[in-house]
Amino acid sequence: MALLALLCAAALAALARGTIPPPEEAARMARFVLHNCDWGALATLSAQEGLRGRPFANIFSISDGPPGPGGGSGVPYLYLTDMEISVQDLEINSNASLTVSLAQTPYCKKHRYDPQNPLCAHIIFCGSIVKVSGGKLALDLFGH
Numbered sequence: 001m002a003l004l005a006l007l008c009a010a011a012l013a014a015l016a017r018g019t020i021p022p023p024e025e026a027a028r029m030a031r032f033v034l035h036n037c038d039w040g041a042l043a044t045l046s047a048q049e050g051l052r053g054r055p056f057a058n059i060f061s062i063s064d065g066p067p068g069p070g071g072g073s074g075v076p077y078l079y080l081t082d083m084e085i086s087v088q089d090l091e092i093n094s095n096a097s098l099t100v101s102l103a104q105t106p107y108c109k110k111h112r113y114d115p116q117n118p119l120c121a122h123i124i125f126c127g128s129i130v131k132v133s134g135g136k137l138a139l140d141l142f143g144h
């Protein structure tokens with residue numbers, strides 16, 4: 001297993017809070033969405049035979065940091081294995097995009113927002129996946 005993080009400039013501001021931030025505060029909103037979601041769709045460029053070079057989106061569990069003050073960093077972490085075909089893609093090309101939506105929380109259903117509605121906040125990270133070392137970190141992030 002390898003622990004990887006998608007590093008990106010999309011989420012950089014204040015800590016996520018319990019209530020949804022105003023939509024115009026994009027960075028706060030991005031942190032909020034990431035903090036409140038457990039999974040996302042990770043798109044890679046496929047390295048598979050017959051799909052090579054095509055976009056390939058797959059579902060992964062995510063974390064935004066360990067519980068406590070070190071968490072809510074705005075950096076999405078994924079716990080990945082190289083047996084996973086998306087990870088095999090990343091070994092060839094680490095560029096990726098991660099989409100995370102409040103549609104997976106009760107928020108959008110409660111407000112009757114379609115997942116496509118911009119009010120059902122979702123964030124799209126673009127960047128590259130880098131390996132983060134340390135089994136301790138993996139336990140902090142995913143060992144609940």
Ligand SMILES: *[C@@H]1O[C@H](CO)[C@@H](O)[C@H](O)[C@H]1NC(C)=O
Nearest residue numbers: 045092093094095096127128
């Ligand atoms: C990843 O994306 C960057 C642009 O951000 C590009 O320069 C680079 O060539 C890409 N890497 C590969 C392996 O295609």
